[in-house]
Amino acid sequence: MTQRSILVVDDEAHVVRVLRLMLEREGYLVASAADGGAALAAMAARRPDVMVSDIQMAGMDGRALCRAARERYPGEPFLILVMTSMTAADERGWVRELANIEFLEKPLSPRRLCARLAQHFAQEESCTASP
Amino acid sequence: MTINRIGLTLAVSSLAELGLVLAVAPSAPRIMAALAVLLPAALAWLLVARAMAPLAALGAQTAAGDQRPGSDPRALAALLGRNLHQSSERIRELEQAELASLAEGRLLEYDNRKLQAVLQCLPDGLLLLDPAGELSFATGKIEPLLGVTADAALAQPPEHWCGDPELCAMLTRFRSAGPETRRARTIEFNPRQVPDKRLWASAQPLQDGGGELAFGSLVVLRDATREHLARQAANDFVAHVSHELKSPLNVIGMYGEMLADAAADEATRVEAVNVIQDEVERMNSLVNNLLNVNKLEMGSMRPERHRVKLDELLRDSVRQAQSRADSKEVRLELQVPREMAAVSVDKDLFRIALNNLLGNAIKYNQRGGSVTLAAEETEAAVVIAVRDTGIGMAPEDQARVLEKFFRVRESGPEQRGGHGMGLYLANQIVELHHGRLAIESELGRGSVFSIHLEKMPALAEGGNVL
Numbered sequence: 001m002t003q004r005s006i007l008v009v010d011d012e013a014h015v016v017r018v019l020r021l022m023l024e025r026e027g028y029l030v031a032s033a034a035d036g037g038a039a040l041a042a043m044a045a046r047r048p049d050v051m052v053s054d055i056q057m058a059g060m061d062g063r064a065l066c067r068a069a070r071e072r073y074p075g076e077p078f079l080i081l082v083m084t085s086m087t088a089a090d091e092r093g094w095v096r097e098l099a100n101i102e103f104l105e106k107p108l109s110p111r112r113l114c115a116r117l118a119q120h121f122a123q124e125e126s127c128t129a130s131p
Numbered sequence: 132m133t134i135n136r137i138g139l140t141l142a143v144s145s146l147a148e149l150g151l152v153l154a155v156a157p158s159a160p161r162i163m164a165a166l167a168v169l170l171p172a173a174l175a176w177l178l179v180a181r182a183m184a185p186l187a188a189l190g191a192q193t194a195a196g197d198q199r200p201g202s203d204p205r206a207l208a209a210l211l212g213r214n215l216h217q218s219s220e221r222i223r224e225l226e227q228a229e230l231a232s233l234a235e236g237r238l239l240e241y242d243n244r245k246l247q248a249v250l251q252c253l254p255d256g257l258l259l260l261d262p263a264g265e266l267s268f269a270t271g272k273i274e275p276l277l278g279v280t281a282d283a284a285l286a287q288p289p290e291h292w293c294g295d296p297e298l299c300a301m302l303t304r305f306r307s308a309g310p311e312t313r314r315a316r317t318i319e320f321n322p323r324q325v326p327d328k329r330l331w332a333s334a335q336p337l338q339d340g341g342g343e344l345a346f347g348s349l350v351v352l353r354d355a356t357r358e359h360l361a362r363q364a365a366n367d368f369v370a371h372v373s374h375e376l377k378s379p380l381n382v383i384g385m386y387g388e389m390l391a392d393a394a395a396d397e398a399t400r401v402e403a404v405n406v407i408q409d410e411v412e413r414m415n416s417l418v419n420n421l422l423n424v425n426k427l428e429m430g431s432m433r434p435e436r437h438r439v440k441l442d443e444l445l446r447d448s449v450r451q452a453q454s455r456a457d458s459k460e461v462r463l464e465l466q467v468p469r470e471m472a473a474v475s476v477d478k479d480l481f482r483i484a485l486n487n488l489l490g491n492a493i494k495y496n497q498r499g500g501s502v503t504l505a506a507e508e509t510e511a512a513v514v515i516a517v518r519d520t521g522i523g524m525a526p527e528d529q530a531r532v533l534e535k536f537f538r539v540r541e542s543g544p545e546q547r548g549g550h551g552m553g554l555y556l557a558n559q560i561v562e563l564h565h566g567r568l569a570i571e572s573e574l575g576r577g578s579v580f581s582i583h584l585e586k587m588p589a590l591a592e593g594g595n596v597l
Contacts, residue, residue, distance in 0.1 A: 012378060014406055018385040025394065056374060085377040106377055107384035 004121055005029040007048035009039040009065065010083070011057045015108070019052065022110040028117070036060025040068055050079045050117060052104070063094055070098050079120055083108050256352035258284075259337070262345055264306025276352050278324025294323045298332050305334060305348045319355065329359035371536055375417055375550045379410035386410075413550070416490070420552040423483060424535070427559050434477035434563050438587060441474050441506055441513065442467045448485040449504055452493060460498045463489075466505035472586045474513050476564055484560040485515075487553035488580050492519035495539075495578075508586070516581040524572040532570065533558045554580075 006028045008019045016032045023030045031048065033039035035057045043051075051069065055062035066080055077100045084092075085106040095101045104113065250257060256276045259268035266289070269281035277295070284292040289302035297320040315335035322330055331353045337346040386403040389395055395403070426432040449465045456463040485504075492502040500520040507514050524532060528539045536551035561568045561582050572578035 012382065014382040014410075015385065018382075018389055021389065021399065085374065085381075107381040110385055110388055 003027065003029045004049045004117075005031065005046060006117070007039060007042055007051045007053075008032045009034075009036070009051065009053035009057070009062070011035060011054065015054070015083075018110060019113070022114060023117075026114050026117075036062070036065035036068065039065055040072070043069060043073070047073065047076055048078060050081065050120065052081045052083065052113065054083050066095070066098055066101060081113070081116070254354070258302075258350040258352070259346075260302065260305055260348040260350065262347045264302075264348070266302075267347065273352060276325065276328065276330060276354060277322050295320055298322075301332065301334055302350065305350075319359075327356070328354060329356045331355045372417075372421065376414060379414045383407050383410045417550045417552065420487075420550070420556050424552060424556055424559075427556070427563075432480070432563070434480055434560075436475045436477050436564070438473045439476050439478055439481075441471050441515070442469075444476075444478060444481065445485070445504055445506060445515065448482060448489060451482075451486060452489040452502075455490065456493050456502060459493055459496065461493050461496045462499075462501040463493070464501060464503045466503060468507065471506060472508055472513060474584050475587050476584070480560045480563065484557040484582070485517075487557040488517040488582075491553055492517050492521060492578070492580070495519065496521035500577075511586055513584045513586055514581050515584070516579055518577065518579045520577040523574040523576050523578055524570075525574050529570050529572050533568065 004027075006023050008016050008023070008030060009032070010016050010019075011034045013034075016034075020030045020032060031042045031046065033042050037060045039051070039053065040060075042048075053062045053065055060068070062082055062084075066082070069080070070077070080098075080101045081104050082095070082101060083104045083106055092103060095103075102116075104116075250270050251272070253270065253272065256272035257268070257270045258266060258273065261267040265286065266284055267286075269284050271281055273284065274280050277293075277298075279292050279294075289299045289306070293299040293302060297318050301316065301318055315333070317331055317333040319329065319331050322328055332350055333353070334348055334350045337349045339346070383406075386406050390400055390403045390407075423432065445465060445467055449463060453463055489502065489504065496502060496519050502520075503516075503518045505516045505518065507516075524539055531537045532539065533554055534551075535555040537555075538551045557580075558568045561584075564584060566582055566584040569581045569583060570578065571581075
């Protein structure tokens with residue numbers, strides 16, 4: 001089985017560090033970026049299976065990154081998990097126009113993230129395996 | 132001479148004048164001219180005769196040798212005097228009434244002009260709708276607020292001059308609604324012609340004190356731009372502070388989970404404990420700075436300035452920052468001349484400013500780097516400089532680094548976790564002391580933050596230095 005790749009995008013170096021440690025321990029291939037621009041560059045080099053991104057970042061923020069990713073790779077709607085502490089409904093409306101995006105509440109639990117990723121890949125595999 | 136004689140003489144003189152006129156004028160024009168002279172003369176005679184009637188009656192009485200009791204010449208003279216007095220009193224009363232009426236008219240005109248001036252001077256724009264809902268009065272202030280002149284709006288239906296749908300709907304509603312259904316209401320909107328403004332428009336029925344007479348409706352337009360911006364700033368502030376508090380909480384939560392993980396090795400555990408301590412310190416510093424900034428902006432932070440020995444204050448600040456410098460492996464030095472002029476500062480506030488400058492210099496430094504706190508005296512000023520060998524700043528960041536919440540974006544892997552309050556607060560405190568905070572910086576080489584304070588005059592003998 002090929003190693004699944006996760007792209008972690010956050011301008012908080014500590015967050016990237018912890019997620020990298022935890023995800024690598026789970027056997028994922030982890031790439032990271034500190035803003036949207038760097039994430040698009042990493043995506044061009046290798047398309048991730050899942051992108052985990054913050055919203056508030058200097059430079060290109062999470063919203064612009066998600067839109068750009070869907071525009072650039074319309075045939076590859078990989079799962080995007082957005083980390084946010086913005087709980088108001090109107091701050092989440094922008095995702096309706098984009099497919100396959102979910103929110104992860106901050107403070108983020110790496111354990112919960114790992115569980116969600118495991119569930120996602122299990123579903124994918126079951127869909128691929130079924131005739 | 133009696134009064135009758137006076138009247139006769141006047142009549143005779145008029146007839147004599149008529150004869151004279153007839154003698155010198157041709158026939159038809161002569162008759163016209165004669166009438167022109169005779170009629171005013173006759174009219175004048177009648178008026179005088181009427182005014183003199185009481186006197187004429189007296190004259191006739193005297194000529195007839197009135198024998199009634201009390202009709203002696205002295206009584207008659209007294210009666211004449213009384214009549215004359217009454218006439219002059221009446222004339223005076225009439226003159227005074229005329230003067231009073233004139234003055235009242237002028238006062239009314241003055242009051243009217245004053246009221247107009249007051250209405251035009253009001254900072255708010257006023258629109259008066261008559262009971263039928265038509266615009267009957269508007270002050271000039273509506274032009275800067277709505278971008279419409281009062282002249283263009285008067286006697287026009289709202290849809291002809293009002294380009295703002297919300298206001299137009301409110302005015303139209305007042306036009307179409309009966310007096311009993313007109314209710315006071317307020318709307319807030321951005322006028323289309325002046326889009327950088329935010330306005331409040333309040334409409335209410337205009338009635339006399341007893342509520343019996345309805346004069347129509349009054350619409351007050353108020354510039355609420357400042358209030359709107361203040362509300363926005365407050366919302367932004369809450370959002371920013373929430374984010375700044377949630378970020379370290381997020382990191383603490385994640386490292387906490389990692390610590391709880393049995394699979395974590397010793398190095399990871401040490402890293403987690405250090406990061407958690409740093410993030411707790413970051414939150415503590417944010418809360419302290421927030422409280423101080425709040426005090427500063429509410430105007431309740433008033434420096435209590437005293438003559439202070441600078442070298443002791445600087446030594447104290449270095450002692451406080453030493454543990455942070457040690458944990459980051461940054462060398463901390465103090466360079467203060469033995470003899471220095473005293474400065475007039477609030478020790479507690481100044482310590483916060485120095486602490487923030489030193490904290491920043493340590494935080495944005497590299498392992499093995501150095502921070503120097505130095506002081507020197509020029510002819511007119513005392514200069515306190517915090518020099519570091521840290522990451523430095525690009526010119527565009529230097530220009531903004533003293534702004535509240537501004538954070539320099541770091542390109543390296545290390546995350547320092549500032550919150551954009553420390554330098555802002557330091558600068559505000561220096562300004563409270565009438566000083567100046569200057570910045571010199573070079574990207575990758577380090578920064579110098581210098582506080583320039585005016586020197587105090589020499590201390591009089593026996594003065595206190597804290």
